[in-house]
Amino acid sequence: MVMNEPRDNLRDPLMRCRYEMKYTISQSKAAAIARFIEPYINLDRYSKLQPNGFYPIVSLYLDSDNLRLCMESLRGVLKRFKLRIRSYTDDPDYPRFFEVKRRSNTVIMKSRARVKIQDVPALLSGQYIPPVQNYQDDIDTLKQFQLYMKSIGAKPMVLVRYVRKAYEGNMENRVRVTFDRQLAYKVSSSPDVLFNGNGWHYSPVTLQNVVLEIKFTGVYPVWLTQMARYFDLRQQSVSKYATSMKNACAMKFVAPKLPIEVF
DSSP states (O other), X not given: OOOSSOSXXXXXGGGTEEEEEEEEEEHHHHHHHHHHHTTTOEEOHHHXXXXXXXXXXXXXXXXXXXXHHHHHHHTTOSEEEEEEEEESOOOTTSOEXXXXXXXXXXXXXXXXXXXXXXXXXXXXXXXXXXXXXXXXHHXXXXXXXXXXXXXXXXXXXEEEEEEEEEEEOOSTTOOEEEEEEEEEEEEOOSSOOOSSSSOOEEOXXXXXXXXXXXXESSSOOHHHHHHHXXXXXXXXXXXXXXXXHHHXXXXXXXXXXXXXXXX
C-alpha cells in the first residue's frame, strides 16, 4: 500500500510538541478500549484504508557504538533524543522519513523530513541532499538529524516493525490513540528500511500484548481520565527501540553488551 501523505503532519505546529502516555495491555483490553473511544474520536484516514484497520510501520534506529541513546532511554534520562528513519511501505517510489524525536521531561518534540529512498545512504554518510519537499522545516530537520548523528557517531543499529491501528480527534487538543501489535526487530547496519524480509525476531513482551499510546497537545480530556480509571491503566515506560535492543543484546545479536542493571 502507498500512502500519499505522512501521518502526524509535522508542519502543523500542534503536532510538534505533545505529551505521550504508554501502556502494555492485553488483546482483550485493547478491544474493549477501542470500543470505548469510538464515540469520541475516529479511525485516522490510514487505518480507514485497511480492511482490519492496521497499517505497517518500520523504523531504522541509529545509535552510537556504546548504545548511548538506548541506555538513556532505559535509564529514564529526562532529556534525550532518538534518531530513526521510518517507512510505511516497501515500495521504492515512496519516500523515507528522517526523524528526530526529543524528550524534555514529559514533553515530546518530533520533527521529520521526507527523503528519496536512493538518497538515504548518502545522507547517512554525512552528505547533505535537500529533502523531497524542500520546505525550510524539512531542511532544518535534516540538518539537525545529521548534526545529532555526527555528535555521537550514530549509525544504523536495528530495524523495528509493527502494525498500528490509530484513532484521532479533529479538535484543537488533537488527541491520538494508537494500538501497536506484532512488534519485531532485526539487527541491521544497512541503510535499507524494509518491512518484509527474513531475520525478524518477535519481542516476547509484546507478542501476546498490545502497546497502547495516548498522545495529546493540550489538556488531558475528561473522557481519557475516565477511560484510564475504568480500565485500570498504569502508565509505563515503553520504548520500542530500547526494548528491541535489549532483547537483541540478551540474545547476543549485537555488541557491546548492555550493563547488567538494565536486565
